[in-house]
Amino acid sequence: MSKSAYNQLENYFNRIGLISDITGILHWDSAAIMPKGGASSRSEQLAELRTLNHEILIKPELENLINEAQEKKDLLDAWQEANLRQMSHQFKKATSIPIKLVRAFSKATSKCETVWRNARDENDFKLVNPFLKEVLNLTVQIGQAKSEALNQTLYNALLDDYEPGGESENIDILFSKYTKFLPDFLDKVLCFQKAKPEIIPLTGPFPIKAQKNLGLALMDLLGFDFNHGRLDISHHPFCGGTSEDIRITTRYDEDDFTSSLMGVLHETGHALYEMGLPKKWQKQPVGRAMGMSIHESQSLLFEMQVCRSENFLNWAAPIIQKHLGGYGPAWEAKNLYRLYTQVQPSLIRVDADEVTYPAHIILRYQLERAMINKDLTPNDLPAAWNDGMRNLLGITPPTDREGCMQDIHWYDGAWGYFPTYTLGAMTAAQIFKAACDQNENIMIDIRKGIFEPLRAWLTKNIYQKGRLLPASKLLKEGTGEILNSSIFISHLKSRYLNE
Amino acid sequence: MSKSAYNQLENYFNRIGLISDITGILHWDSAAIMPKGGASSRSEQLAELRTLNHEILIKPELENLINEAQEKKDLLDAWQEANLRQMSHQFKKATSIPIKLVRAFSKATSKCETVWRNARDENDFKLVNPFLKEVLNLTVQIGQAKSEALNQTLYNALLDDYEPGGESENIDILFSKYTKFLPDFLDKVLCFQKAKPEIIPLTGPFPIKAQKNLGLALMDLLGFDFNHGRLDISHHPFCGGTSEDIRITTRYDEDDFTSSLMGVLHETGHALYEMGLPKKWQKQPVGRAMGMSIHESQSLLFEMQVCRSENFLNWAAPIIQKHLGGYGPAWEAKNLYRLYTQVQPSLIRVDADEVTYPAHIILRYQLERAMINKDLTPNDLPAAWNDGMRNLLGITPPTDREGCMQDIHWYDGAWGYFPTYTLGAMTAAQIFKAACDQNENIMIDIRKGIFEPLRAWLTKNIYQKGRLLPASKLLKEGTGEILNSSIFISHLKSRYLNE
Numbered sequence: 002m003s004k005s006a007y008n009q010l011e012n013y014f015n016r017i018g019l020i021s022d023i024t025g026i027l028h029w030d031s032a033a034i035m036p037k038g039g040a041s042s043r044s045e046q047l048a049e050l051r052t053l054n055h056e057i058l059i060k061p062e063l064e065n066l067i068n069e070a071q072e073k074k075d076l077l078d079a080w081q082e083a084n085l086r087q088m089s090h091q092f093k094k095a096t097s098i099p100i101k102l103v104r105a106f107s108k109a110t111s112k113c114e115t116v117w118r119n120a121r122d123e124n125d126f127k128l129v130n131p132f133l134k135e136v137l138n139l140t141v142q143i144g145q146a147k148s149e150a151l152n153q154t155l156y157n158a159l160l161d162d163y164e165p166g167g168e169s170e171n172i173d174i175l176f177s178k179y180t181k182f183l184p185d186f187l188d189k190v191l192c193f194q195k196a197k198p199e200i201i202p203l204t205g206p207f208p209i210k211a212q213k214n215l216g217l218a219l220m221d222l223l224g225f226d227f228n229h230g231r232l233d234i235s236h237h238p239f240c241g242g243t244s245e246d247i248r249i250t251t252r253y254d255e256d257d258f259t260s261s262l263m264g265v266l267h268e269t270g271h272a273l274y275e276m277g278l279p280k281k282w283q284k285q286p287v288g289r290a291m292g293m294s295i296h297e298s299q300s301l302l303f304e305m306q307v308c309r310s311e312n313f314l315n316w317a318a319p320i321i322q323k324h325l326g327g328y329g330p331a332w333e334a335k336n337l338y339r340l341y342t343q344v345q346p347s348l349i350r351v352d353a354d355e356v357t358y359p360a361h362i363i364l365r366y367q368l369e370r371a372m373i374n375k376d377l378t379p380n381d382l383p384a385a386w387n388d389g390m391r392n393l394l395g396i397t398p399p400t401d402r403e404g405c406m407q408d409i410h411w412y413d414g415a416w417g418y419f420p421t422y423t424l425g426a427m428t429a430a431q432i433f434k435a436a437c438d439q440n441e442n443i444m445i446d447i448r449k450g451i452f453e454p455l456r457a458w459l460t461k462n463i464y465q466k467g468r469l470l471p472a473s474k475l476l477k478e479g480t481g482e483i484l485n486s487s488i489f490i491s492h493l494k495s496r497y498l499n500e
Numbered sequence: 501m502s503k504s505a506y507n508q509l510e511n512y513f514n515r516i517g518l519i520s521d522i523t524g525i526l527h528w529d530s531a532a533i534m535p536k537g538g539a540s541s542r543s544e545q546l547a548e549l550r551t552l553n554h555e556i557l558i559k560p561e562l563e564n565l566i567n568e569a570q571e572k573k574d575l576l577d578a579w580q581e582a583n584l585r586q587m588s589h590q591f592k593k594a595t596s597i598p599i600k601l602v603r604a605f606s607k608a609t610s611k612c613e614t615v616w617r618n619a620r621d622e623n624d625f626k627l628v629n630p631f632l633k634e635v636l637n638l639t640v641q642i643g644q645a646k647s648e649a650l651n652q653t654l655y656n657a658l659l660d661d662y663e664p665g666g667e668s669e670n671i672d673i674l675f676s677k678y679t680k681f682l683p684d685f686l687d688k689v690l691c692f693q694k695a696k697p698e699i700i701p702l703t704g705p706f707p708i709k710a711q712k713n714l715g716l717a718l719m720d721l722l723g724f725d726f727n728h729g730r731l732d733i734s735h736h737p738f739c740g741g742t743s744e745d746i747r748i749t750t751r752y753d754e755d756d757f758t759s760s761l762m763g764v765l766h767e768t769g770h771a772l773y774e775m776g777l778p779k780k781w782q783k784q785p786v787g788r789a790m791g792m793s794i795h796e797s798q799s800l801l802f803e804m805q806v807c808r809s810e811n812f813l814n815w816a817a818p819i820i821q822k823h824l825g826g827y828g829p830a831w832e833a834k835n836l837y838r839l840y841t842q843v844q845p846s847l848i849r850v851d852a853d854e855v856t857y858p859a860h861i862i863l864r865y866q867l868e869r870a871m872i873n874k875d876l877t878p879n880d881l882p883a884a885w886n887d888g889m890r891n892l893l894g895i896t897p898p899t900d901r902e903g904c905m906q907d908i909h910w911y912d913g914a915w916g917y918f919p920t921y922t923l924g925a926m927t928a929a930q931i932f933k934a935a936c937d938q939n940e941n942i943m944i945d946i947r948k949g950i951f952e953p954l955r956a957w958l959t960k961n962i963y964q965k966g967r968l969l970p971a972s973k974l975l976k977e978g979t980g981e982i983l984n985s986s987i988f989i990s991h992l993k994s995r996y997l998n999e
Contacts, residue, residue, distance in 0.1 A: 046522050
């Protein structure tokens with residue numbers, strides 16, 4: 002008997018899955034291990050993997066197989082059907098963009114990224130401006146091609162790479178609610194925090210080895226499986242590798258352990274998600290993690306909802322003290338909690354606190370949409386950025402280095418990525434609340450440093466679902482409603498104003 | 501103007517080169533970094549890379565392009581012509597073996613290797629015997645297919661994977677000379693060494709960090725470029741990665757630094773070769789390292805010819821002492837030299853000294869040829885092995901674990917590999933002698949810890965040649981003669997009997 006069209010598709014996508022896993026390991030290697038001199042060769046290797054992936058994805062027989070499988074859809078179970086949807090979506094996207102455009106984009110982003118590093122160091126936006134224009138120009142062309150193929154608006158077509166099925170119309174609603182909420186709330190929080198005694202600073206040095214062991218110990222307690230993963234060092238912390246071999250990274254500062262530690266817990270959230278994906282569908286599109294907002298919700302659920310909470314820090318404080326040899330009032334859970342929930346408007350997104358972070362994102366979201374829709378040109382970006390920061394947070398970057406040149410995303414061609422950070426934060430609050438509402442042991446156990454009930458809930462409702470459902474449906478099935486920023490807002494009110 | 505056939509071939513082989521480099525990094529990762537749980541997924545990734553490589557290599561258009569390029573050979577320079585020869589050879593080999601046979605072989609070796617680990621641990625050859633038979637059977641089928649395509653004998657066709665152009669007829673001559681030489685020489689060496697005062701043992705512990713720093717310091721002095729390479733840890737030391745990103749590994753024993761240190765210097769020899777290959781031809785077949793005997797000659801040249809010499813150890817002893825905090829007579833160069841040149845017949849190949857090592861290889865070479873030619877069945881391998889050890893070295897393995905099950909090679913399908921170790925040792929002696937004869941500064945400078953003149957000679961005569969010439973011609977051009985075991989024998993007589 003010859004193989005069904007669907008089964009043949011699974012074979013093709015198994016190969017694509019393997020190539021993508023190989024890419025994951027090489028990316029990690031570039032960031033964590035590779036000697037500098039390997040860089041140019043490595044970028045050729047990664048480009049070759051992209052080509053190989055693309056070559057399989059645009060094979061003409063794929064279209065026939067997809068059509069045939071779709072005709073015989075009643076032979077498929079729900080997972081297979083969802084898998085087929087993913088396959089068809091990937092095929093459509095891959096074939097929509099002329100290969101010439103893909104190559105031009107790849108070249109332009111690579112060039113622009115290099116110039117950006119320089120321009121940022123020299124604080125000279127004019128240097129990178131023409132290259133950014135070219136990236137934007139090609140981004141729009143790609144977006145238009147995808148927009149036609151997927152029958153979506155231009156922005157949504159770009160967003161789709163990071164947030165499949167995401168719609169700016171919904172993001173607008175969620176973000177505008179936050180924009181209205183923030184000014185008054187931020188004032189109150191700043192007053193509230195000012196009225197309290199000063200936070201006691203923690204003074205180092207904190208040896209890197211001790212910090213690493215502390216991170217490993219907490220990863221282990223949260224459920225990270227070291228038979229299927231590692232913790233290493235890289236300049237920008239991330240979670241990479243493959244779902245059977247997860248590589249998370251951090252960077253250490255001998256003078257301050259707090260941000261590295263929270264970074265490790267954040268990446269552990271990403272890792273637990275990848276580790277919990279359905280083994281049966283490991284290499285298939287349907288078995289992969291959802292888009293960025295769900296992925297980010299899993300890291301932020303651990304970092305923001307769990308690990309920055311008083312409950313967690315009450316339990317973790319003695320472990321932190323033990324590993325770093327700290328004692329006295331500065332090391333008490335109360336002080337650690339205040340350290341980890343300090344709010345202060347600031348210029349740099351990656352250093353922002355939980356309350357002001359969404360403002361950084363909303364600014365970028367507004368600006369990238371304006372640029373994509375040609376309502377704003379990169380020429381006017383620095384001024385628009387500074388106006389936005391003033392309006393949203395009341396501060397003005399003294400330089401473009403601390404303004405519109407701080408993030409790699411646009412220069413590297415990642416347009417449509419930014420909103421997923423804040424969608425993730427909102428999703429995290431909603432998921433964590435639903436989990437705790439549905440099982441009161443989750444919170445009781447977190448106070449004791451037991452995370453199994455939480456992981457069990459996440460495994461059942463998020464991890465094990467892979468891409469069976471669209472993000473909005475996944476969230477609705479797990480939490481009872483689609484994404485709603487008011488749960489995030491309630492969480493902030495409770496944490497920062499005791500409301 | 502459309503691209504010439506030759507240029508189109510370069511594009512294809514550039515891709516093959518990249519896939520092979522990716523494989524090199526993933527192999528290194530598996531051995532040095534990967535958590536255990538990643539193993540099954542990793543072997544799928546490596547299999548996928550083999551498939552991708554094979555798919556490019558057997559594209560029908562390649563044959564047309566090769567024919568066309570060969571017809572227009574007068575347009576090519578010497579490097580391009582040699583490159584075309586390599587391409588054609590690879591194409592012939594790849595297309596000669598039916599894909600079904602490749603898959604069956606891959607499956608059988610993977611299974612046999614797993615069973616072998618068990619059988620070795622339980623010292624039960626019978627467990628692995630049927631699997632070894634299957635591997636042998638498929639090896640012979642593959643060998644026959646290649647033998648027809650390449651117009652070579654069966655054994656030479658298998659040897660070709662490790663030693664392109666190698667011929668067992670020449671190996672027979674070289675090895676039989678050694679077999680005649682060894683018994684009497686070994687007796688003399690043992691007496692000679694016995695007559696001397698006892699070697700003073702070096703007692704540890706030697707902290708791993710200090711051993712690592714010593715290794716790094718000597719690698720640096722020998723010329724290893726850390727911008728293009730790393731030193732890490734793995735169970736079996738090796739040199740992997742790519743020529744722009746060389747990953748060498750070692751393993752440390754806190755009670756004995758000597759073997760790890762010499763291992764690092766051995767792998768450094770491999771690494772310097774890879775690092776010195778012609779950049780211009782980096783991804784092309786002609787720019788790759790030669791077969792195993794030349795590669796092994798480059799590691800053994802550093803390990804055996806240079807680093808185990810009195811000259812080197814006189815210079816290195818203070819560095820070794822400094823890093824490991826050693827002092828007293830045991831740490832003097834004289835004692836270190838005696839330690840590093842101690843001869844003692846033993847059962848395990850990888851622990852063997854320079855004098856008896858070839859006997860281990862000759863035994864394996866004789867046995868594998870007999871099995872391939874059906875003059876010996878795996879059933880009778882254990883007895884034949886023990887007889888051979890008795891004849892060659894006068895010792896009998898008490899168990900098959902220390903006998904015919906000690907090496908992975910046959911069980912993993914690497915038939916035709918073994919002779920290259922000793923060909924490498926002989927080649928190393930010949931190359932080192934030629935280099936020193938041609939430039940007397942080489943030896944003068946080694947005494948001072950300066951390796952530039954040696955590296956310059958090797959760069960010009962070996963490294964920069966890539967695969968421009970066949971191994972025999974490369975050797976003849978560099979040393980004035982084809983491989984001749986008498987230079988190796990003279991080296992042994994001089995080192996071990998002061999003759």
